[in-house]
Amino acid sequence: MLQPILQLESITRDFSDGRKIRRVLYTTDLSIFPGEFTIIAGPSGSGKTTLLTIMGLILKPSEGEISIQNERVTHLPENRLATVRQQKYGFVFQQAELLPALDVLENVVVASGIQGQTVSAGLRKKAGELLDSFGMGDCLSMTTQQLSGGQKQRVAIARALINAPALLLCDEPTSALDSESSTIVLDALKQLSKDTTRGLIMVTHDPRVFPYADRLIKIENGSIVYDSRPQGAQEA
Amino acid sequence: MRSRVAFKILLHDRSTTAGALIGVIAIVFLVGQQISVLFGLFTYMSVLVDHGGADIWVCSKNTDNINGAGYIPERYVDRVSGLAGVAWAEPLLFGGASLVTRDGKNEAVQVVGLRNPRGAAGPWRFYQGGQDGLLEFEGATIERLDAKLYGNPQIGDSIEIGNVRVRVSAITQSVKGFAGRLVFTNMVKAQEIIKSPPGRCKAVLVKLKDGVSLEAGLAHVRSMLPGAEVLSADELSRMTRIYYVKNTGMGGSFGLSTLIGALVGIIIITLTMYTGVLQRQKDFAVLRALGARKLDIFIIVLAQSLMIGVVGVFIGFLLLAGFLSGTLDSPLPSYMPLWIAPVLAGATLFMCVLGSLLAMRKAISVEPASVFR
Numbered sequence: 001m002l003q004p005i006l007q008l009e010s011i012t013r014d015f016s017d018g019r020k021i022r023r024v025l026y027t028t029d030l031s032i033f034p035g036e037f038t039i040i041a042g043p044s045g046s047g048k049t050t051l052l053t054i055m056g057l058i059l060k061p062s063e064g065e066i067s068i069q070n071e072r073v074t075h076l077p078e079n080r081l082a083t084v085r086q087q088k089y090g091f092v093f094q095q096a097e098l099l100p101a102l103d104v105l106e107n108v109v110v111a112s113g114i115q116g117q118t119v120s121a122g123l124r125k126k127a128g129e130l131l132d133s134f135g136m137g138d139c140l141s142m143t144t145q146q147l148s149g150g151q152k153q154r155v156a157i158a159r160a161l162i163n164a165p166a167l168l169l170c171d172e173p174t175s176a177l178d179s180e181s182s183t184i185v186l187d188a189l190k191q192l193s194k195d196t197t198r199g200l201i202m203v204t205h206d207p208r209v210f211p212y213a214d215r216l217i218k219i220e221n222g223s224i225v226y227d228s229r230p231q232g233a234q235e236a
Numbered sequence: 237m238r239s240r241v242a243f244k245i246l247l248h249d250r251s252t253t254a255g256a257l258i259g260v261i262a263i264v265f266l267v268g269q270q271i272s273v274l275f276g277l278f279t280y281m282s283v284l285v286d287h288g289g290a291d292i293w294v295c296s297k298n299t300d301n302i303n304g305a306g307y308i309p310e311r312y313v314d315r316v317s318g319l320a321g322v323a324w325a326e327p328l329l330f331g332g333a334s335l336v337t338r339d340g341k342n343e344a345v346q347v348v349g350l351r352n353p354r355g356a357a358g359p360w361r362f363y364q365g366g367q368d369g370l371l372e373f374e375g376a377t378i379e380r381l382d383a384k385l386y387g388n389p390q391i392g393d394s395i396e397i398g399n400v401r402v403r404v405s406a407i408t409q410s411v412k413g414f415a416g417r418l419v420f421t422n423m424v425k426a427q428e429i430i431k432s433p434p435g436r437c438k439a440v441l442v443k444l445k446d447g448v449s450l451e452a453g454l455a456h457v458r459s460m461l462p463g464a465e466v467l468s469a470d471e472l473s474r475m476t477r478i479y480y481v482k483n484t485g486m487g488g489s490f491g492l493s494t495l496i497g498a499l500v501g502i503i504i505i506t507l508t509m510y511t512g513v514l515q516r517q518k519d520f521a522v523l524r525a526l527g528a529r530k531l532d533i534f535i536i537v538l539a540q541s542l543m544i545g546v547v548g549v550f551i552g553f554l555l556l557a558g559f560l561s562g563t564l565d566s567p568l569p570s571y572m573p574l575w576i577a578p579v580l581a582g583a584t585l586f587m588c589v590l591g592s593l594l595a596m597r598k599a600i601s602v603e604p605a606s607v608f609r
Contacts (some may be wrong), residue, residue: 110237
């Protein structure tokens with residue numbers, strides 16, 4: 001039986017503006033399995049990014065438990081959560097969010113060395129190979145300003161993969177790209193999703209992306225309203 | 237990797253880096269310049285004591301600075317000379333007088349009378365001529381830096397001081413006093429100029445024989461001259477400096493300007509570092525999302541402030557060296573003891589870190605969730 005990589009149990013999230021508390025994510029149970037391209041879709045303000053940031057251990061849930069690879073992480077201290085993020089997560093943001101001060105190769109290895117770890121020659125080689133696999137092998141020493149939007153997003157994917165994460169979380173990575181670049185990025189993500197050691201979750205509001213999904217989850221007003229694989233289906 | 241990220245951000249944000257560097261350079265230069273002028277003035281205050289070549293100074297009772305010493309009997313010289321352990325004892329006379337310049341103006345000078353042939357507490361640097369010039373009956377020195385004020389008298393020219401004619405027999409180089417422009421002459425001529433009471437001097441300089449301890453020498457002289465103030469040269473020098481710092485407002489003035497220099501630097505560093513962090517908030521949020529702890533962000537900003545500090549201190553000291561070199565042998569007093577340099581460098585780095593505290597606070601408070609908005 002395939003084990004989930006990520007499990008959310010009875011997760012909720014409330015926000016307060018100082019006067020009243022507003023619930024943006026209602027009780028949610030969700031398991032993410034490796035080897036699947038999971039797409040979470042919903043209109044703007046539906047709570048999909050909140051759900052993504054909770055899954056990414058960036059936002060703490062108001063209630064509920066999060067487990068990654070069967071380890072409960074909800075109540076870990078902030079520093080420990082940062083380490084879990086570094087070791088087990090890869091993030092691809094809406095804008096590539098590369099550091100303009102660093103060159104392409106450094107932007108990839110920074111995810112490995114940001115807690116003070118030494119960046120070895122082997123790691124640099126691995127980063128170079130990753131970039132090469134995304135067609136960026138000739139751009140290692142380029143500045144990020146010299147890259148197109150699509151190229152930046154491919155560097156961001158390489159950065160997300162450098163620590164061989166168990167989960168790859170993508171926040172509308174194609175929304176700022178033209179259709180050709182979007183196709184390249186989506187093809188790359190689809191390919192990555194076939195790795196059975198890794199889960200891949202992408203948040204989007206763009207229905208043109210849905211065909212790439214192995215599993216489609218729709219969220220509206222803070223609640224999951226559709227899941228192409230209902231809870232428990234994988235185990236069955 | 238954290239220090240590399242810090243370094244690369246500094247290189248990338250050139251204007252912010254330059255601004256913070258200016259802050260550090262301002263601290264080093266402004267504070268260093270103030271300190272060097274203060275120490276320059278210190279050397280002037282106790283110049284006679286520091287260059288006297290004596291171990292012990294005998295002055296009038298309750299003397300708390302050399303320039304305020306009263307008259308003491310010159311016969312003390314003979315009494316002290318006879319003590320075991322004393323190599324030599326020499327009288328010293330000094331006092332204010334007016335020097336008449338070539339265009340008829342009067343300039344205040346401090347006349348120092350030395351007893352020949354030893355000439356203890358005589359000038360220590362000469363531009364022209366030498367100590368031998370003071371062996372002449374009418375011989376006197378003038379200071380090169382003051383010569384223009386006097387109408388540029390040359391060696392051999394006659395000048396009038398305190399209605400007494402003297403002849404310029406040597407020109408000193410950067411021999412300046414705090415209580416007035418120094419003119420050295422022999423004891424007899426000085427008595428004539430200052431019109432001091434006969435048989436009186438201002439101090440007796442005592443040199444101990446090799447191997448005699450200072451404490452023993454002081455005790456011996458004190459027991460011999462209970463009516464006089466007997467001090468070691470170091471003690472008298474220190475007391476003189478403290479006297480002026482306390483009683484002239486100089487300490488407060490220099491302290492305030494040093495503080496202002498440091499504050500200006502810290503404010504520049506604070507504003508530029510903070511602005512730099514504001515501009516890089518998104519980058520810090522990304523790093524946090526990728527797994528950086530608050531500690532890692534703190535280390536990045538700390539490394540940046542230290543890097544700016546080290547480079548700024550280096551440039552600041554280069555400028556300070558230029559200032560010190562430029563004011564050497566000039567009327568502006570400037571002197572920096574060697575031990576000041578590491579203290580100033582360390583204090584500047586500390587101020588640099590202090591100036592970046594606000595930036596650090598802002599940087600570590602950046603929420604990683606902001607990347608997703």
